[in-house]
Amino acid sequence: MNGLGLVKGLALTFKHFFSTYVADIFGGKNSIRRRGTIDADGLFTIQYPEESVVIPEEFRVIPFLVYTLGEDGQRKYRCTACGICSKVCPTQCIWITRMKDPETGKPITSSQEFYIDVDKCMNCGTCAEFCPFDAIKMDHDYRIASYTRGETHIYPKPQLGKPLEYYAKIRPLNYAVEEAERAAKAQPRQ
Ligand code: SF4
Ligand code: SF4
Known part of the structure; x- marks a missing residue:
């Protein structure tokens, strides 16, 4: 018809x-x-x-550095400055320097500086996948557009830091699996 x-x-x-x-x-x-x-x-x-x-749990934008708050109220980053993430990053957009012991001058397992060039980051998640300390994770926050370029798009360590509770909130399944593995490792061997 x-x-x-x-x-x-x-x-x-x-x-x-x-x-x-x-x-x-x-x-x-x-x-x-x-x-x-x-x-x-x-x-x-x-x-x-x-x-x-x-947003689905595995959604990825820019990586962030996981920290917990110490008794002194200071951030305790999980990152040990091992440099694996920066080595595996396909675009080479991670830049790290290691902290030094103020008395001995020897390097210690913490990063002094940690930068990510977010214009270069292609959100692949390789850094988070390879980090042996669950110290770097992929964020869900996609509202990061800005009117400026250059240095404002190179995120320093304080800007990259986010609390463990935030990670648990945006990636609850991953967090639960990692915490279970952590608890299992902490058990004394029979
Ligand atoms: S974020 Fe992870 S892989 Fe990268 S330097 Fe820190 S501990 Fe190593
Ligand atoms: S998400 Fe990929 S491109 Fe971005 S910092 Fe991590 S490894 Fe590099």
């Missing part, structure tokens, strides 16, 4: 249009979670930046 295709197309459009309201009113957070996926009810788009899609 002439025009049947047009009617079918409009019906589909209206179905998605009304489904959006049904999903938003009754679907709660889950409706946003499904947006942009094959399971989406109604519209596929979201009202960014008021809303944002739920």
